[in-house]
Amino acid sequence: MSTTTTDGLPLHTHKHSLRTPINRLFVLIYCCAILALLYHHTLSLLHSATMTSFFITLTLLISDSILAFLNITTQAFRMKPIYRKEYPENLKRILRKADFPALDVFICTADPYKEPPMNVVNTALSVMGYDYPTEKVSVYVSDDGGSALTLFAFMEAAKFARHWLPFCRENNIVERCPEAFFQMDYSRSSEAEEIKIMYQGMKVRVDNVIERGKVDSEYVTGEWETQAFSKWIDGFTQRDHPTVIQVLADSSKDRDITDNVMPNLIYVSREKSRKSEHNFKAGALNVLIRVSAVMTNAPIVLTQDCDMYSNDPQTPSRALCYLSDPKLGSKLGYVQFPQRFRGINKNDIYGCEHKSLFVINPEGMDGFSGPSYVGTGCFFNRRVFFGGPSQLLSPEIPELAPDNVVDKPIRSTEVLELAHSVAACNYENNTDWGWKIGVRYGSLVEDYFTGYRLQCEGWKSVFCNPARAAFYGDAPINLVDVLSQTKRWTIGLLEVAFSKYSPITFGIRSMGLLMGLSYAHYAFWPIWSIPITVYAFLPQLALLNGINIFPKVSEPWFLLYVFLFIGSYIQNCLDFVVEGGTFPKWWNDQRMWMIRALSSFLFGSIEYLLMSLGISTHGFNVTSKVLDEDQSKRYDQGIFEFGVASPMFVPLTSAAIVNLAAFAWGHVEAFKGSNDLEGMFLQMFIAGFGVVNCIPIYEAIISRSDKGRIPTKTIMVSLLLAFSLYVVAYVAL
């Protein structure tokens, strides 16, 4: 299917997956197998002879029901995946340059020490350099760190951009992120060398300022700069400070060195006060929606995390292939590009590529109403933030309405005053912002929740996954950071799962079964921790106590287990490899699922519970994007990085110990000539599977002396926990 331009050339096409019919058939068979297993458990439950076997069977029944539910939600992604392709070269045939819609880009940053300003600057420069009518591009940087250091970095960036942008344009450079450009094998003309010196000079100045923790007067040259920094007086802290808005480049006035216009570049640090909620990134985005409405009000909005630089200047044109297509119509809410990462090691030991989350599942959802929003790399139709496609919700002041036309220069007092007032920390009191308008509050995964709510309102979305990555970002490179990130997601997802907007009720009602299930798949991710914890400990502890809990090899039920396990693993692996993944990457990815279940999901669920009971509060713990040299080295060698004594490592290490003990014990029994090998087989297999998966953990306990090994304290606590579990099992079984 395609949409055609006037002369018959398409803007975009899509095709279906050839595997879809097989997948559908497989789902049917697999569901029958699941039902059979649950039937088997129910029978055993009814016929259990002892209390012990009753409880074991009940535990297995619960775990397997959860696995069954999660499996069914993933099948939704396999029912109708589609693959799109767009033809930006045909865009020019239907759109004159003057008709390209304006584009407002939002870049969020929150902490100059975890998110180095030079990286944020690189992200900004990469989008300022888009192949797009320059005067239509405005880049807004939201600084939740409220940091003069970040502002300084952007003042430098505005100056550097005057050289960088024409350099890219005139030399047709595709790599418009300077850091990425200078790292590659670029052609070393004298012009390029000059620019490089300039870039490095900027880097040195910015890094100096960061190191000193303040902007020294030697760096503040002009009068307006002095004035800009004068806001940082005593008492100005990250949590308490007035709004700072600085127009660093103005397309109506500022020119680059070749006398071409510059895109707008605006620094925004919204007002903060300890007394009012700021709603983390969702709050920051809502401020940007309002500030940009007052200043430029572009009909298209791109949201970016600070580490996600643009890797392809054609990206907005690609998005436009969909957004400007009348056939997709006025219901198209957003175009989502996948998150891709640079610097991931060869076999992606922490599964940070998240292939299913960022590629496979979005393709699956694209066959229905479209992918979820993943927080970055997403082009919105500004109108989506103001009610469903057929129900425009007017904001409290007309200047914020999506169809308002801005006719005043962005540096005018009037515009700036209004911009300051809509960035105030109590502006949202008694308004619909965050509830019915804008990015939605109520979940730490504001991206997932907002996309979900928009789709419930009837908005459609499109997944755009061109061969050349549109964006590249940073992935965490040590285990604690990886697990803390998913722990934050866990809390956010559970907030949605158990709200009145739960995808299994509200979602299915609003969007239909398959879309509802797709969203439920994420909302209920964290309950993975229940079956995984059970399977990481129960069969092993039973084995150690000589109790068989699974069918014997000679029983027909055994084959059912084999089918369920192999079927799901092969299907998962196939999806992964067909999408261009390698087998080792897939192996690490499945291992990380188990690791996350025993750490992030478990601890995240506990924190969520404490929070719901009002015992604790939570925050948005920003993922560090700073690279430690030692850690980077080990990461590049594919070595797991534990290092800190995080409680999240304890269940993991205990599971490693218990699995090894059970596996060893099983072998001892086998050598002793136990006559029950058939009955032990499945338990031995599970323990063995656990052991193979835990190899990096054993290495980190025993054979390493570097800083990334598991701290002795963690090992001791884990040993104690493993032993206690054994004792409890011994007494109970």
Ligand SMILES: O=c1ccn([C@@H]2O[C@H](COP(=O)(O)OP(=O)(O)O[C@H]3O[C@H](CO)[C@@H](O)[C@H](O)[C@H]3O)[C@@H](O)[C@H]2O)c(=O)[nH]1
């Ligand atoms: O109070 C805050 C906290 C965070 N951020 C920004 O949010 C972005 C994402 O934060 P990061 O620490 O990188 O989180 P990740 O887990 O890597 O991000 C994923 O998950 C988040 C939700 O938890 C989404 O917002 C992101 O878009 C998505 O990429 C960054 O640019 C931050 O600067 C803010 O602007 N204000």
Ligand SMILES: [Mn+2]
């Ligand atoms: Mn991130």
